[in-house]
Amino acid sequence: MPGKSQIADRIAARGASRAAAAAAVEAVLDEITTALAAGERVTLTGFGTFEATGRAARTGRNPRTGEALEVAATTVARFHPGATLRARVAAGSGESLGAVADLSTLQGLAAPEPVAAPEPAPVAAAKPKAxxxxxxxxxxxxxxxxxxxxxxxxxxxxxxxxxxxxxxxxxxxxxxxxxxxxxxxxxxxxxxxxxxxxx
Missing domain, CATH: 1.20.5 (Single alpha-helices involved in coiled-coils or other helix-helix interfaces)
Structure with missing residues (x-):
């Protein structure tokens, strides 16, 4: 069962740097969490919809003793899968969708590029970039x-x-x-x- 770290590893295996993949996973999950906490609905087309819904107060039972307990009203997160996700799960297609762009180019997700030193001489500039x-x-x-x-x-x-x-x-x-x-x-x-x- 993959967790955040394993998902980041899988994204990195598809062509992104490991640090950028981990940062991207964290950023997406953080945005979804923030939106749900604010009472917003998050829709990812094809994947599904996340929403915060209220659950009314109710009377529950203690599973050990069978004693009645009052459960307070609360807000819970719910997920409704999209059509594309349902179709892929039903087909059992667990294969990757292919390579991804290098996520380190996205602003704020990776460490800033080091400042380039001034070019020393025309000889160094003639070297091919490998x-x-x-x-x-x-x-x-x-x-x-x-x-x-x-x-x-x-x-x-x-x-x-x-x-x-x-x-x-x-x-x-x-x-x-x-x-x-x-x-x-x-x-x-x-x-x-x-x-x-x-x-």
Whole structure:
């Protein structure tokens, strides 16, 4: 069961830096919490709606003693899943949606960039920059790996479904054969009895 830390790790695995992913998860959860505490309704299209609703005072029971208890009125958070979320959960599709942009570029989520030192000489400026290509290639390879993994998962699901269909078809065929054998055996038994009576 993933928690905040594991969700941040999964986002980082899709191409973002770990610190920026953790900060983004914290920021989203903090905004949702703040809005609910203020009595606002938070709607994330396709994902679902969070809302704060009032619960009236009621009489409850102590589970240990069975004694009646007065439960005060309170406000509780509720979540209603959206259509996209319901469809993905029903389909059992747990695969990742692919690479994400580097979240460290979002204002205020990552540590500020260090101030660049003045360029020393034209010789240093002529050197090719290796970092961006490495970062982009690592993002591309992470995206490619995720794609391959998703395709393998789809193939595995299809393979299992095909195997289940074949097993079901074989089971039906065996049942038909068994029923046919039984009916043939009954017919033979009846015809044998008829011959015996005639004699």
């Amino acid at each position: 970092k961006p290509s490495v970062a982009s290639s690592s993002k591309a390879s992470a995206s490619a790996k995720a794609k391959v993994k998703a395709e393998a998962k789809k193939a595995d699901v299809k393979k299992r479904a095909d195997a289940a269909k074949k097993a079901e078809a074989k089971k039906r065929a065996d049942a038909k054969k068994s029923a046919k054998k039984k009916s043939t055996a009954k017919d033979k038994k009846k015809s044998g009895k008829g011959h015996a009576k005639k004699k």
